[in-house]
Amino acid sequence: MGKTTAEKIFASHLVDEPFPGTRVLHLDVVMCHEITTPIAIADLMARGKDRVFNNAKIKAVIDHVTPSKDTKTATQAKMLRDWARRHTIKDFFDIGHNGVCHALFPEKGFIRPGYTVIMGDSHTCTHGAFGAFAAGVGTTDLEVGILKGVCAFREPKTIRINIHGTLPQGVYAKDVILHVIGRLGVNGATDRVMEFRGPVVEAMTMESRMTLCNMAIEAGGTSGICMPDAVTVDYLWPFIQGDYPTKEAALADFKKWWSDEDAEYDRVLDLDVSGLAPLVTYGYKPDMVKPVTEMAGEPVDQVYLGSCTNGRLEDLRVAAAILKGKKIAPNVRAILSPATPKIYSDALREGLIDVFMEAGFCVTNPTCGACLGMSNGVLAEGEVCASTTNRNFMGRMGKGGMVHLMSPATSAATAIEGTIADPRRYL
Amino acid sequence: MKTFGGPVLFLDRSDINTDEIIPAKYLTEITKEDLKPYILEDLKLTGFDPNGEKTRNARVIISRANFGCGSSREHAPWVFEVNDITAVVAESFARIFRQNMFNCGMAAIELPKEKIDALFAFAGFADSSMAVDVEAQTLTIKGGGKEETFSFDISPFDKALVLAGGWVDYADQKY
Numbered sequence: 348m349g350k351t352t353a354e355k356i357f358a359s360h361l362v363d364e365p366f367p368g369t370r371v372l373h374l375d376v377v378m379c380h381e382i383t384t385p386i387a388i389a390d391l392m393a394r395g396k397d398r399v400f401n402n403a404k405i406k407a408v409i410d411h412v413t414p415s416k417d418t419k420t421a422t423q424a425k426m427l428r429d430w431a432r433r434h435t436i437k438d439f440f441d442i443g444h445n446g447v448c449h450a451l452f453p454e455k456g457f458i459r460p461g462y463t464v465i466m467g468d469s470h471t472c473t474h475g476a477f478g479a480f481a482a483g484v485g486t487t488d489l490e491v492g493i494l495k496g497v498c499a500f501r502e503p504k505t506i507r508i509n510i511h512g513t514l515p516q517g518v519y520a521k522d523v524i525l526h527v528i529g530r531l532g533v534n535g536a537t538d539r540v541m542e543f544r545g546p547v548v549e550a551m552t553m554e555s556r557m558t559l560c561n562m563a564i565e566a567g568g569t570s571g572i573c574m575p576d577a578v579t580v581d582y583l584w585p586f587i588q589g590d591y592p593t594k595e596a597a598l599a600d601f602k603k604w605w606s607d608e609d610a611e612y613d614r615v616l617d618l619d620v621s622g623l624a625p626l627v628t629y630g631y632k633p634d635m636v637k638p639v640t641e642m643a644g645e646p647v648d649q650v651y652l653g654s655c656t657n658g659r660l661e662d663l664r665v666a667a668a669i670l671k672g673k674k675i676a677p678n679v680r681a682i683l684s685p686a687t688p689k690i691y692s693d694a695l696r697e698g699l700i701d702v703f704m705e706a707g708f709c710v711t712n713p714t715c716g717a718c719l720g721m722s723n724g725v726l727a728e729g730e731v732c733a734s735t736t737n738r739n740f741m742g743r744m745g746k747g748g749m750v751h752l753m754s755p756a757t758s759a760a761t762a763i764e765g766t767i768a769d770p771r772r773y774l
Numbered sequence: 775m776k777t778f779g780g781p782v783l784f785l786d787r788s789d790i791n792t793d794e795i796i797p798a799k800y801l802t803e804i805t806k807e808d809l810k811p812y813i814l815e816d817l818k819l820t821g822f823d824p825n826g827e828k829t830r831n832a833r834v835i836i837s838r839a840n841f842g843c844g845s846s847r848e849h850a851p852w853v854f855e856v857n858d859i860t861a862v863v864a865e866s867f868a869r870i871f872r873q874n875m876f877n878c879g880m881a882a883i884e885l886p887k888e889k890i891d892a893l894f895a896f897a898g899f900a901d902s903s904m905a906v907d908v909e910a911q912t913l914t915i916k917g918g919g920k921e922e923t924f925s926f927d928i929s930p931f932d933k934a935l936v937l938a939g940g941w942v943d944y945a946d947q948k949y
């Protein structure tokens with residue numbers, strides 16, 4: 348019987364099976380940020396075990412609150428910085444070079460097909476877009492990952508999600524994943540890998556595939572996974588050209604990670620997105636989604652464009668195309684946080700930043716910022732935010748605040764009208 | 775033998791997320807002890823008082839489906855730990871939260887809906903308390919002069935983590 352991508356990755360990284368159903372895997376990449384790592388560092392120090400299993404496989408970034416906003420966040424940043432220096436972690440990204448982890452690390456070419464990746468961050472599932480097994484973990488798993496380079500998982504079961512049809516105008520990867528979460532529910536994929544397949548995924552850029560995989564956790568999924576193909580090879584080529592004589596050779600190698608035709612799935616979901624409308628969440632859970640047409644006219648106080656879900660260059664391009672020559676409504680404030688310095692400078696060079704600023708956006712440095720309600724755009728009680736992020740939990744972006752999740756296009760249209768708006772009118 | 779228990783805090787809602795258990799603004803704390811006052815501060819549940827006596831006295835939480843969803847923050851199990859709540863019993867858990875509990879040597883016990891309903895029948899009694907025996911895989915709830923015992927499933931790995939006191943010690947000895 349054939350194997351899924353996740354099963355192949357598990358088999359090739361198996362260190363131990365301490366009990367039936369539990370697999371301890373060797374890790375290729377352990378990623379760290381300044382919110383969840385300092386306590387792991389402190390615990391390792393307290394145990395007299397301030398070591399790292401391999402400083403080349405550890406990647407670290409200060410991204411959640413940067414520049415630091417107060418003494419406490421400065422202390423967290425300092426702990427990560429000092430630790431990275433102490434262990435000569437070369438791939439450490441501090442202010443001036445830092446960006447949102449799940450946008451920055453792929454951009455640096457750190458993630459490859461077949462890799463095992465963990466981070467003390469639930470949206471680590473994003474990196475499955477490269478055909479990797481990438482899972483968010485807590486600080487203890489991270490600590491063991493840092494010290495030993497291993498992590499324990501249950502046997503991976505996979506939900507295969509075949510996405511058929513063609514994306515209509517104004518409908519993007521964000522709408523597709525909101526639709527999938529709406530179908531599965533917030534715990535419909537718990538302990539499952541979500542494998543995204545079908546012609547719509549094959550036609551997507553790596554950026555869109557990352558948007559898709561990013562929100563796997565919002566259905567409870569352990570990792571999103573896409574099959575590594577020619578699009579993956581093109582994206583990674585600057586980093587892998589020394590390893591392969593040709594792109595064809597890289598592709599042939601990547602294909603060994605593809606799920607076999609006769610692989611066994613826990614569940615198969617077939618979706619046709621040809622008739623899909625732009626979607627918006629309406630409640631405090633990401634599976635509460637409605638077509639934008641049913642939400643249009645709902646007032647908002649703030650528009651937030653950024654995050655590991657939708658703060659990439661293609662997202663900025665889509666939004667800027669809608670905003671060009673227009674102003675945001677006087678009743679809203681709008682914030683753009685390009686997800687990485689490269690995205691920021693590319694957007695500058697393309698003239699996108701001008702478009703946003705002329706429309707009335709505040710452009711911040713790359714950071715998680717308001718996405719988790721820690722800085723750069725926290726809401727007041729009772730305020731409503733139209734956001735391209737991934738979580739609409741009550742209070743997520745500030746106590747008593749309401750978040751409507753949507754695509755960059757929908758957020759741009761919403762900024763112009765000052766109420767939730769259908770982007771298709773502007774395309 | 776590893777047992778957990780004491781007064782029960784009933785949280786009658788599904789999908790309680792880790793932002794509700796410990797809001798992001800407290801993630802700047804760098805010791806577990808500092809989290810203590812903020813337990814369940816943003817929980818959206820009618821009638822619930824995060825500063826109430828019930829929350830303060832609790833040693834066990836009983837809740838519904840998908841408990842601990844959302845952010846991976848281990849601050850959620852930690853805020854329970856420093857408040858002496860060392861077991862959560864629910865219909866189901868989000869994966870990361872569940873693993874975080876076991877990784878800290880605490881228990882996240884799943885029971886089918888009927889049994890969770892039976893436990894919630896004790897929610898009305900002021901003296902409800904529970905004892906969880908991880909080794910024997912049984913839990914006993916008492917309250918209002920009544921008592922009921924259920925057995926539960928736990929993966930052998932998770933059980934080993936509880937008995938070892940958490941994943942760091944376990945992994946350090948083994949790998």
Ligand code: SF4
Nearest residue numbers: 447654655715718719
């Ligand atoms: S952008 Fe938001 S969801 Fe993404 S890593 Fe940062 S805080 Fe988490």
